[in-house]
Amino acid sequence: MTAVQDAVGRPPRAVVGSEIDVDERIFGAAFDGQVVRRFAAFVRPYAKRLTLAMAAVLVFTLTQLAIPLIIREAIDGALLADAPSRSLLAVLTLGFVAVVAVNFAANYLQLTIVGRAAEHVLFDMRRAMYAHLQRVSLSFMDKTQVGRLMSRLQGDVNALQEFLETSVFAIGDLVLLVGIVTVLLVLDWKLGLLTLSVVPALFAVRIVWLPRARKAFLRARETSSLVNGALAESINGVRTVQGMSREGVNFQLFNDRAFENLQSHLRASRFAQIMVPTVDTLTGAAMGIVVIVGGNLVLNGSLDLGVMVAFMFYIQRFFDPIRSLTMQYSVMQRAMASGQRVFEVLDVPVDIRDKPGARALTDADGSVEFRDVTFGYAAGQPVLKNVSFRVESGETVALVGPTGSGKTSTMSLVHRFYDVWSGSVRVGGEDVRDVSQDSLGRTVSMVLQEPFLFSGTVLENIRYRETDASRETVEQAARTVGAHGFIMRLPKGYDAILEQRASNLSLGQRQLLSFARAIVADAKILVLDEATASIDSYTERQIQRALKHLLKGRTALVIAHRLATIRGADRIIVLRDGEVAETGNHKSLLAENGLYARLYAMNYASFDDMTKDDLNGSR
Amino acid sequence: MALRYRWRLAIAVPATVVAASLQVLIPRFLGKSVDEAQGFLAGGSPASAASAAETQAVLLTTALLLVVVATCRGLFTLLHNYQGEAIGQSIAYELRLAYYDKLQRLGFGFHDQVHSGDLIARGMLDIEGVRSFIDQGVLRVIVLVLLLAIGSSRLLSMDFTLGLLALSFVPFVGWRATVARLLLRRTWLKLQKRMSLLTRVMEENLGGIRVVRAFMAQDHEMKKFDTASDAARKLADRRIGIRFRNTSMMTLAYFLAMALVLWVGGLKVLGGVISVGQLTEFLAFMAILQAPVRQVGMIVNAIARASTSGGRLFEILDLEPTIQEKPGAPSLENTAGMLTFEHVDFGYGEGAQARQVLFDISFTVGRGQTLGIVGPPGSGKSTILQLIPRYYDVTGGRITIDGRDIREVTLESLRRAAVVVQQDPFLFTAAIENNVAYGDPWADRYRIAGATEAAQLHRYIEQMPMGYQSLVGERGVSLSGGQRQRLTIARSVLLSPAIIAFDDSTASVDAATEQRIRAAMGERSQAQTTVIVAHRLSSLMHANEILFLDEGKIIERGDHASLLAQRGRYYDLYRLQMSGAEVAVDPPAAYGAKVS
Structure with a gap:
C-alpha cells in the first residue's frame, strides 16, 4: 500500500518506525x-x-x-x-x-x-x-x-x-x-415512566455501536504510536539519515504513516460523532413526550405547570451522565x-538485598576470592562453572579469555550485581551476601567499558559518588588520569555542561572522565572492564600511567584486552567456557604453550572476536 | 494554513450557525407549550371541548417540531464537529510532516545542541496540543459565541431588561477566562520544561543503570528524581488550582445570573409583563448554556497549552538549516574523486561561544589513493571527515571535489559521492537487509550480500535463524560492537561512493578481521578515494599520505616510512603501540594495494 516505489514499481526495503512498538495491549478487561x-x-x-x-x-x-x-x-x-x-x-x-x-x-x-x-x-x-x-x-x-x-x-x-x-x-x-x-x-410517576421509556433505546443503540467504535478508537491510538515511533527513530538516527541521503524516501514513508494516522482518526471521529444526533433525537423525543402527555395532564388539571417545566429542565441534563458513564467503560x-x-x-x-543485620565492610583487607562459584543467567545454562581463585590485597590480576568465557560475569559478581548459584564470592574475607551493599559499594569501585556520563557539569560527573568531594579532590583526580588538560580547554572548564550522553566529548575523553570518577570514589578494590578500542594510544599511554598510580595500594581485577595491560599484571587468569583454564604470568603462560599462548600468537588486538576454529585449531 | 480547508470550513461554519439557531428554538418551543397549557388554564374555568382540542393540537405540533428540531440540530452539530475535527487533524498531519521534514534537514550543528528527547516530546505532545486547541478551543469558542449571539438577540427582543440580566454573567466569564488563560499559559510553559527535565533524569538513570549500581548511587539518584519530580508536582498543583478556581467562579456567576432572572422575571410575571412560558424560555435557554460555560475552563486550558505548544513547534519550524544548497546548483555526477582541502579553517559555535578546531588544513587525495589521519583525541581528526559531505560548513578556505567547491553542488549528489562511516553506529529497528540497504533501499540481494561479504559479516548473518530478515536495532537482536561497526561499513560500501571516509570505524573490529575487510575491499578501493581516521596505526600505515594532527593543525605529514624517518610524534606513537602489543609489526602483504 506504500506509495514509495522506484521506476519499475518495486517497493523499497525500508520502513520508518517499527510495527512491534504496537504489541503492547492498549485495552484490557x-x-x-x-x-x-x-x-x-x-x-x-x-x-x-x-x-x-x-x-x-x-x-x-x-x-x-x-x-x-x-x-x-x-x-x-x-x-x-x-x-x-x-x-x-x-x-x-x-x-x-x-x-x-x-x-x-x-x-x-x-x-x-x-x-x-x-x-x-x-x-x-x-x-x-x-x-x-x-x-x-x-x-x-x-x-x-x-x-x-x-x-x-x-x-x-x-x-x-x-x-x-x-x-x-x-x-x-x-x-x-x-x-x-x-x-x-x-x-409524577406516570409522566416519569413515559419519559424514561427513551432510555432503553439509547442503551440499545450504544450496545450495537460500542464494539465497532472501540475498534476504530483502538486503531487510531495504534497509528498514533506508530507515527510517534517513526518520528523518534528518525530523530535518534538523524546523522545516519543525512549521511545516507535517506531524507526523501523517509519522508514519503513517514507521510504514509502520518496519512494512515489521519484517516484512522477521522474514522474514529465519525464513530464518536454519530452519537450526537442519536442522543439529540432521543432528548427531543423525551421532551416531545413531556409536551404532549404533560401538556394534556396540565389540561386535565392533574399536573401542575411547574412540574412540567421541571421535567423539561431535568431532561436537558439527563443524557449527560449516561454519556459520560458509557465513556467511563473504555x-x-x-x-x-x-x-x-x-x-x-x-x-x-x-533478589539482591541486604541480609537482616548485614555488617558493614569496613576494615576489609582488599582481597577477593571466588570459592567454587557456579553462576548463570538462565536456569540450566551456567556461565561460570566451579570457578575458584584468589586475588591478594594489592595484587593486579588480568582476566582474559574469548567472548562468552565469563569475564564480565565474574566482574559483576564481585560487586554483587547478581547472586551466585553455589559457592561464594568473598571480599576482604567476607561473603558478599553477608555485608551491606552500601559498604560493599564503598570497597569495590567499578569502571565499565561503556563510559556512561550524566547530564550536568564535568565536576558533578567526576564526583558522582562522593557528591561532597571538594573541587581540589576532583581536580587532583582529573590530573592523575590526564584529563585536566582537556577539561580546562572546555568553555567553562570543570563547570562545562556535558550534553546528552556527553556527546560533546570524544569517546576517549569520556573514558578518561569515567576513570577520574573511579579515582574520586577511592575504593580499595578496583574492578575494571578495559575498553576494547575506544581509547586511542595517547590517552591509553596516559591511562596506563594513571593506572599505575591508581593501582598502588589497591587490589585490581581487570578484564584486559590489551597486551600492555595483560603483561603489566601480576597474574593472568585465562577463562574459557566459564572455567579457569590457566593461571600464571605472561612468561609462564607462554611457556605452558596452552590457550594463552595460542591467543597471543593469533595477533588479535583483543581476544573477543575469536571464532571457535581459532580456539580449537592449532595454528 | 486554515485556508487550505476552505470547503471544510464552508460546511462547518454554516452548520454551526444552523445548529445554534435550532438550539435556540428548543427553549422557544418549550416556552410556547407552557404558555399553551397555562393560557388554557387561565383562559377560563369552563373548558370548552373545542378550545381543549385546539390546545391539544398545538401541543402535538409543538412536540413533533421539538423532535424534528432536535434531530436536525444533532445532525448539524455532527457536521460541524466532524468537519472541525477534520480540520484539526489535517492541520496536525501537515504540522507533523513539516516538523519531520525540518528535522531531517536541520544539520548536525543543530542536532548537536538540542536534546533528542526534547525534539521527540515536541513532535508528540506539542502537535497534539495544537490539534486539541483547534478542536476544543477554537471550535467550541465559535459555538459558544454563536449560541450567545443568536440567543441574546431573541432574549433581548423578548424583554430587554431580562435579556440583559440573563447575559450579565458573560463579561465576568470573559474576564476570568482572560486572567486564567494568562496564568495558565505561564504555568504550562514552566510545567513543560519541568516535565522534560524529569524525563531526562529518568531516561539517563535507566540508560546508565550499571553506573548507578556500580557506584551505589541509588540514593543520590532518588534525590535527583525527587527534586525534579517535586518541582513538577508543585506546578501541576498550581495549574489545577488556577484552572478549577476559575471554572467554579464562572459557574457561580452563571448561576447568580439565573437567580436574577428568576427574581426579576418572577416579578414581571406577577406584574403581567411576561408570561410564565416566556420566563420558562429564558430559564431553559440559560440551562442550555450550562454545559458550554463549564467548558470555558477546559477551553482556556487548551488555549493556554496550545499557545505554548505552538511556540515551541514554530521555534523549530522557523529555523533555517545552516547548510543550504545554492539555488540551481548542479549535481555532482561521475566524479573522479579528486578531494582537495585548501587552507581549511573550521570552528563550532558562533560569537563568544565560537571555538576554532581546525587551522589551515590542506591536502589532496585522488582515486585509488588513501589518506590516513592520526592524532590525539580532540585534535580534530573526525571533524575533517564531517566537513567532506558538508555536515558542517568550513569557516575559512574551501573544499573541492574535482576542483569544484562542494558548496556549489547539490547536497544529495555530494552525499552520494562522499560517505563517512561513522564512529558510533546507529542501527534502525528493522531487518538486517533494510539496515544494510539503508542508503539505497532498492539494492538487490546480490549487492547486499556483496557488501556484507566485504565487511566480513555475510557468514555471520547467514548463521542467524532468520538470516537477512533478522531484526536488529533497539528492539532487535543485539550485535556486538564490532558487528555493529561492520554493519555500518557494509551500509557504506553498498553505495560504492567515489569517496569513502572511515571515522575510526574499525575500532571495535579486531586486527585480523580488519585485515580481511581491507583485503576484500582491495579491488573496490582502486576505484575509490579513501580517507581513514584511526587510532590503531596498523589500520592506516599503508596510506599514501598520513597527516599527524595536533590541536587542529597538521604537525607532520608523509608516508609511513618517511614519518618514521622523521623520528617525531608519529615515530613515538608507533613505538608506543608496537611495544604495547606486538601486533603487525610488519604490514602484512594483504594490506591494501598501494598506488603511487
Missing part, C-alpha cells in the same frame, strides 16, 4: 480485581481527602437536582398560585442563591481535591516504580528496553490518573442519574491494561 486492589494501596494515603471530595460530589449533585425544583416551586407556589406571592418569590430566590453558593463551594472542592489527589497518586506511582527499578535485579534491566520502561513511567501512570479522576466524577454522574430518575418518578479498560503493566514492573522481585 474492564475490571481486574488484582489491579484495582493494588491501585487502592496508592490511593489510600489520600483516602481522607477523597472522602471529603466524595461528599463534595454528593452535595454538588444534590444542588444540581434542587435547582429545577426551586423553579417549579416558584412557578406553582409563587406565580400561579391562587394568591400570587411576591414574598415567597423572594424567599425562593434567596434559597436559589444559597443553593448556588453551596454548589460553588462543593464544585471547587470536588474539582481541586480530585484533580490534585489524582495528580499526586500519579507522581507517587511513578516514584514507586522508579525507586523499585533502582533495586531490581540487573538481569531484568538487561532484557528490558529503556523506551519501554519510560512508557510505563509516563504513559501508563497517566492512564491510571485519568481513571482515578473520572471514577470519582462517575460516581457523581451515577448519583445524578439516580437522583433525576427518583425526582421524576416522585413528581477509560477503565485502558486503566486495567496500564495497571497490569505498572504492577508488572513493581512486582519484579528484588
Whole structure:
C-alpha cells in the first residue's frame, strides 16, 4: 500500500518506525480485581481527602437536582398560585442563591481535591516504580528496553490518573442519574415512566455501536504510536539519515504513516460523532413526550405547570451522565491494561538485598576470592562453572579469555550485581551476601567499558559518588588520569555542561572522565572492564600511567584486552567456557604453550572476536 | 494554513450557525407549550371541548417540531464537529510532516545542541496540543459565541431588561477566562520544561543503570528524581488550582445570573409583563448554556497549552538549516574523486561561544589513493571527515571535489559521492537487509550480500535463524560492537561512493578481521578515494599520505616510512603501540594495494 516505489514499481526495503512498538495491549478487561486492589494501596494515603471530595460530589449533585425544583416551586407556589406571592418569590430566590453558593463551594472542592489527589497518586506511582527499578535485579534491566520502561513511567501512570479522576466524577454522574430518575418518578410517576421509556433505546443503540467504535478508537491510538515511533527513530538516527541521503524516501514513508494516522482518526471521529444526533433525537423525543402527555395532564388539571417545566429542565441534563458513564467503560479498560503493566514492573522481585543485620565492610583487607562459584543467567545454562581463585590485597590480576568465557560475569559478581548459584564470592574475607551493599559499594569501585556520563557539569560527573568531594579532590583526580588538560580547554572548564550522553566529548575523553570518577570514589578494590578500542594510544599511554598510580595500594581485577595491560599484571587468569583454564604470568603462560599462548600468537588486538576454529585449531 | 480547508470550513461554519439557531428554538418551543397549557388554564374555568382540542393540537405540533428540531440540530452539530475535527487533524498531519521534514534537514550543528528527547516530546505532545486547541478551543469558542449571539438577540427582543440580566454573567466569564488563560499559559510553559527535565533524569538513570549500581548511587539518584519530580508536582498543583478556581467562579456567576432572572422575571410575571412560558424560555435557554460555560475552563486550558505548544513547534519550524544548497546548483555526477582541502579553517559555535578546531588544513587525495589521519583525541581528526559531505560548513578556505567547491553542488549528489562511516553506529529497528540497504533501499540481494561479504559479516548473518530478515536495532537482536561497526561499513560500501571516509570505524573490529575487510575491499578501493581516521596505526600505515594532527593543525605529514624517518610524534606513537602489543609489526602483504 506504500506509495514509495522506484521506476519499475518495486517497493523499497525500508520502513520508518517499527510495527512491534504496537504489541503492547492498549485495552484490557474492564475490571481486574488484582489491579484495582493494588491501585487502592496508592490511593489510600489520600483516602481522607477523597472522602471529603466524595461528599463534595454528593452535595454538588444534590444542588444540581434542587435547582429545577426551586423553579417549579416558584412557578406553582409563587406565580400561579391562587394568591400570587411576591414574598415567597423572594424567599425562593434567596434559597436559589444559597443553593448556588453551596454548589460553588462543593464544585471547587470536588474539582481541586480530585484533580490534585489524582495528580499526586500519579507522581507517587511513578516514584514507586522508579525507586523499585533502582533495586531490581540487573538481569531484568538487561532484557528490558529503556523506551519501554519510560512508557510505563509516563504513559501508563497517566492512564491510571485519568481513571482515578473520572471514577470519582462517575460516581457523581451515577448519583445524578439516580437522583433525576427518583425526582421524576416522585413528581409524577406516570409522566416519569413515559419519559424514561427513551432510555432503553439509547442503551440499545450504544450496545450495537460500542464494539465497532472501540475498534476504530483502538486503531487510531495504534497509528498514533506508530507515527510517534517513526518520528523518534528518525530523530535518534538523524546523522545516519543525512549521511545516507535517506531524507526523501523517509519522508514519503513517514507521510504514509502520518496519512494512515489521519484517516484512522477521522474514522474514529465519525464513530464518536454519530452519537450526537442519536442522543439529540432521543432528548427531543423525551421532551416531545413531556409536551404532549404533560401538556394534556396540565389540561386535565392533574399536573401542575411547574412540574412540567421541571421535567423539561431535568431532561436537558439527563443524557449527560449516561454519556459520560458509557465513556467511563473504555477509560477503565485502558486503566486495567496500564495497571497490569505498572504492577508488572513493581512486582519484579528484588533478589539482591541486604541480609537482616548485614555488617558493614569496613576494615576489609582488599582481597577477593571466588570459592567454587557456579553462576548463570538462565536456569540450566551456567556461565561460570566451579570457578575458584584468589586475588591478594594489592595484587593486579588480568582476566582474559574469548567472548562468552565469563569475564564480565565474574566482574559483576564481585560487586554483587547478581547472586551466585553455589559457592561464594568473598571480599576482604567476607561473603558478599553477608555485608551491606552500601559498604560493599564503598570497597569495590567499578569502571565499565561503556563510559556512561550524566547530564550536568564535568565536576558533578567526576564526583558522582562522593557528591561532597571538594573541587581540589576532583581536580587532583582529573590530573592523575590526564584529563585536566582537556577539561580546562572546555568553555567553562570543570563547570562545562556535558550534553546528552556527553556527546560533546570524544569517546576517549569520556573514558578518561569515567576513570577520574573511579579515582574520586577511592575504593580499595578496583574492578575494571578495559575498553576494547575506544581509547586511542595517547590517552591509553596516559591511562596506563594513571593506572599505575591508581593501582598502588589497591587490589585490581581487570578484564584486559590489551597486551600492555595483560603483561603489566601480576597474574593472568585465562577463562574459557566459564572455567579457569590457566593461571600464571605472561612468561609462564607462554611457556605452558596452552590457550594463552595460542591467543597471543593469533595477533588479535583483543581476544573477543575469536571464532571457535581459532580456539580449537592449532595454528 | 486554515485556508487550505476552505470547503471544510464552508460546511462547518454554516452548520454551526444552523445548529445554534435550532438550539435556540428548543427553549422557544418549550416556552410556547407552557404558555399553551397555562393560557388554557387561565383562559377560563369552563373548558370548552373545542378550545381543549385546539390546545391539544398545538401541543402535538409543538412536540413533533421539538423532535424534528432536535434531530436536525444533532445532525448539524455532527457536521460541524466532524468537519472541525477534520480540520484539526489535517492541520496536525501537515504540522507533523513539516516538523519531520525540518528535522531531517536541520544539520548536525543543530542536532548537536538540542536534546533528542526534547525534539521527540515536541513532535508528540506539542502537535497534539495544537490539534486539541483547534478542536476544543477554537471550535467550541465559535459555538459558544454563536449560541450567545443568536440567543441574546431573541432574549433581548423578548424583554430587554431580562435579556440583559440573563447575559450579565458573560463579561465576568470573559474576564476570568482572560486572567486564567494568562496564568495558565505561564504555568504550562514552566510545567513543560519541568516535565522534560524529569524525563531526562529518568531516561539517563535507566540508560546508565550499571553506573548507578556500580557506584551505589541509588540514593543520590532518588534525590535527583525527587527534586525534579517535586518541582513538577508543585506546578501541576498550581495549574489545577488556577484552572478549577476559575471554572467554579464562572459557574457561580452563571448561576447568580439565573437567580436574577428568576427574581426579576418572577416579578414581571406577577406584574403581567411576561408570561410564565416566556420566563420558562429564558430559564431553559440559560440551562442550555450550562454545559458550554463549564467548558470555558477546559477551553482556556487548551488555549493556554496550545499557545505554548505552538511556540515551541514554530521555534523549530522557523529555523533555517545552516547548510543550504545554492539555488540551481548542479549535481555532482561521475566524479573522479579528486578531494582537495585548501587552507581549511573550521570552528563550532558562533560569537563568544565560537571555538576554532581546525587551522589551515590542506591536502589532496585522488582515486585509488588513501589518506590516513592520526592524532590525539580532540585534535580534530573526525571533524575533517564531517566537513567532506558538508555536515558542517568550513569557516575559512574551501573544499573541492574535482576542483569544484562542494558548496556549489547539490547536497544529495555530494552525499552520494562522499560517505563517512561513522564512529558510533546507529542501527534502525528493522531487518538486517533494510539496515544494510539503508542508503539505497532498492539494492538487490546480490549487492547486499556483496557488501556484507566485504565487511566480513555475510557468514555471520547467514548463521542467524532468520538470516537477512533478522531484526536488529533497539528492539532487535543485539550485535556486538564490532558487528555493529561492520554493519555500518557494509551500509557504506553498498553505495560504492567515489569517496569513502572511515571515522575510526574499525575500532571495535579486531586486527585480523580488519585485515580481511581491507583485503576484500582491495579491488573496490582502486576505484575509490579513501580517507581513514584511526587510532590503531596498523589500520592506516599503508596510506599514501598520513597527516599527524595536533590541536587542529597538521604537525607532520608523509608516508609511513618517511614519518618514521622523521623520528617525531608519529615515530613515538608507533613505538608506543608496537611495544604495547606486538601486533603487525610488519604490514602484512594483504594490506591494501598501494598506488603511487
